[in-house]
Every structure is written in structure tokens, then in C-alpha cells.
Amino acid sequence: MSLALDKPRSPRRPSARRSNGELYSWLFMRLSGLLLVILVLGHLFIMNILDGGIHRINFGFVAGRWASPFWQFWDLAMLWLAQIHGGNGVRTIINDYARKDATRFWLKMLLYVSMVLIISLGTFVIFTFDPNISN
Amino acid sequence: MTSAGAPERSGTTRGGGTLYRGDLGMWSWVAHRITGVLTFFFLFTHVLDTALVRVSPNAYDAVIETYKNPIVNLFEVGLVGAVLYHALNGIRVMLVDFWEKGAKYQRAMLWTVLGVWIAVMIPGAYFMLVRTISELVGGH
Numbered sequence: 703m704s705l706a707l708d709k710p711r712s713p714r715r716p717s718a719r720r721s722n723g724e725l726y727s728w729l730f731m732r733l734s735g736l737l738l739v740i741l742v743l744g745h746l747f748i749m750n751i752l753d754g755g756i757h758r759i760n761f762g763f764v765a766g767r768w769a770s771p772f773w774q775f776w777d778l779a780m781l782w783l784a785q786i787h788g789g790n791g792v793r794t795i796i797n798d799y800a801r802k803d804a805t806r807f808w809l810k811m812l813l814y815v816s817m818v819l820i821i822s823l824g825t826f827v828i829f830t831f832d833p834n835i836s837n
Numbered sequence: 838m839t840s841a842g843a844p845e846r847s848g849t850t851r852g853g854g855t856l857y858r859g860d861l862g863m864w865s866w867v868a869h870r871i872t873g874v875l876t877f878f879f880l881f882t883h884v885l886d887t888a889l890v891r892v893s894p895n896a897y898d899a900v901i902e903t904y905k906n907p908i909v910n911l912f913e914v915g916l917v918g919a920v921l922y923h924a925l926n927g928i929r930v931m932l933v934d935f936w937e938k939g940a941k942y943q944r945a946m947l948w949t950v951l952g953v954w955i956a957v958m959i960p961g962a963y964f965m966l967v968r969t970i971s972e973l974v975g976g977h
Contacts (some may be wrong), residue, residue, distance in 0.1 A: 714919050725900045732934065735927045743924055746917055751964045756913065761894035764887075781884065788877035795870060816881060824884045827891045 711834055734787040741780040764832035776830055781824040789817040845895060857943075861904055865947050869926050872919040910969045914962050925950040 734827035750756055767773045792813055857863060889897040903909060929946045933939035939946075 732931050735931065739924045739928065742920060746920060750913060750917055751961055754968065755965055756901075756910075757968055759901055759904075761890060761897045764890050764897070784880055788873065788880060791870075791873045792877055795874065820881055820884045823888050827888045831890060835891075835893060837893055 705797055727794075731787060731790060738780070738787060739777060742784065745776075745780060760764045765831075768828070768831050769833070778825065778828050781828070782821060785817050785821050785824075789813060861947060862943060865926055865929075865950075869923060869930070872923040875919050876916070876923060905969075907969045907973060910966060914958075914965050917961060917965065918954070918958055921961075922950070922954055925953055 720736065766779075793810060796806055796809045798812065800809055886900045887897075889900055902914065926947075929943065929950050932946060933943050
């Protein structure tokens with residue numbers, strides 16, 4: 703361990719303004735990423751590659767899968783984790799590349815609205831799915 | 838705002854240290870961002886199309902039919918390739934962050950990522966495209 707010394711003339715930030723938000727965001731990306739590797743690659747393998755892939759997918763196929771609580775939970779977990787993981791990634795990218803504060807603010811608002819919309823809609827669909835809905 | 842991303846150097850020494858910025862490692866980071874954003878945009882569309890199961894079986898089947906189109910089939914291979922790269926490189930990033938020898942082997946791990954990606958994508962692309970190609974060639 704080297705001796706901890708402040709760099710000369712480095713501005714002291716008031717401790718009240720510091721938060722661990724970005725640390726938790728960084729940690730969340732790694733933990734959710736680990737789960738998403740299994741959830742998403744499993745999803746892609748089953749849906750796109752196995753047994754004819756996408757050509758066998760229709761309403762009946764979805765109804766068959768969501769008859770099982772296991773796949774309902776799988777899809778619900780994947781929806782929430784992927785939206786928050788992806789949304790957090792896009793938030794970082796907006797922070798990096800937006801040049802004006804107003805642009806940064808409105809892009810992030812658009813992002814947050816789309817995340818709430820997609821998570822709500824997806825959750826609603828998984829919980830209220832009706833296999834006997836009429837054509 | 839500071840850039841939350843690529844470490845400038847993976848090595849610690851000045852002269853003999855391996856450069857990250859401008860080198861292969863930087864491009865792995867660029868590709869990670871691009872594949873991530875593309876996947877996020879697709880996810881937006883994908884939740885909307887799947888939500889049609891709540892409208893009617895016919896509405897859902899109609900939109901799923903567009904995914905079986907030969908051109909969209911190529912995009913499907915692209916999507917799986919993008920997600921697979923993002924997943925494999927994400928594991929590499931985690932190893933760089935949490936494994937004590939991660940930074941030392943980041944370059945070797947990147948070649949491993951690309952090797953595994955090719956090894957999975959060749960059979961993967963075959964299974965995704967075989968039906969479309971046989972229909973286009975055989976006409977049935």
C-alpha cells in the first residue's frame with residue numbers, strides 16, 4: 703500500500719454532495735449482467751435456435767410456455783433486469799455524449815418514461831395473460 | 838460529467854505497459870456500447886410486439902409472421918450475434934474488475950471472447966437460417 707496523500711491543489715469536495723449512487727450502478731451492472739447472461743442466452747437459444755427457432759412461435763406457443771409459473775417468472779425477471787440494465791447503460795451513454803445540460807435532461811426523461819412504460823406493459827401482460835382470449 | 842468507461846491503461850508501468858486506449862481493448866469497449874444500445878432498442882420493440890398476445894391471437898400471429906421474413910431473419914442473426922458478444926465481453930469485463938489477474942489477461946480474454954463467439958455463431962446462424970434458405974432455394 704502506498705501512502706495516501708492528496709494531490710496538490712486538488713479541490714476538496716464537500717462530503718455532503720457525495721453519494722454512492724454510481725458505485726451501486728456499477729455493481730448492479732455486473733450482478734444483473736451475470737443473471738442476464740443465463741436468462742437472455744437461454745431465451746435466445748430456446749426461441750431462436752432450438753427446434754425450428756422462430757418458425758414455430760405463435761400465440762399457442764406463448765400460451766403453452768406461460769402456463770408454467772417457471773417461464774412466467776423467467777420472463778418477468780428478464781424483463782425487469784434487462785430494462786434496468788439497458789436503461790442504466792443508455793443513461794451512462796447520455797451522460798457521456800450529451801453536450802448541453804438541457805439535452806442531457808430531456809434525453810434522460812425520455813429514457814425513464816420509456817423504461818416505466820415497457821416495464822409496466824410487460825409486467826401487466828405477463829400477469830393478465832389469458833390463453834382463451836377471443837380472436 | 839466524467840466519462841464512465843474505458844480505463845486508459847491496463848498495465849501500470851509507463852514504458853512497457855500495454856495501452857488500452859486506441860488499442861484492441863478500446864474497440865472491445867466501443868463494440869460493447871454499440872451492441873448494448875442496439876439490443877436495448879430492440880427490447881423496446883420486442884415487448885410491444887409480445888404485448889399483442891393481450892390483444893388477440895390473430896394480432897400476435899400477424900406480427901410474428903414478419904419475423905419469419907428472410908430479410909428480418911438476417912436481422913435476427915445480427916441481434917443474436919450482438920447479444921452474444923455483449924454477454925461474452927461482459928463476462929470478460931467482470932473478470933477484469935474482480936479477478937486479480939483480469940487486467941493482465943484482458944487481451945487474451947478478448948481473443949477468447951471472439952473465438953467463442955465464432956464457434957457459437959457458425960452453428961447458431963446455420964440453425965436460424967436453414968429453413969429460410971431451403972425455402973428460398975427449394976421453393977417449398
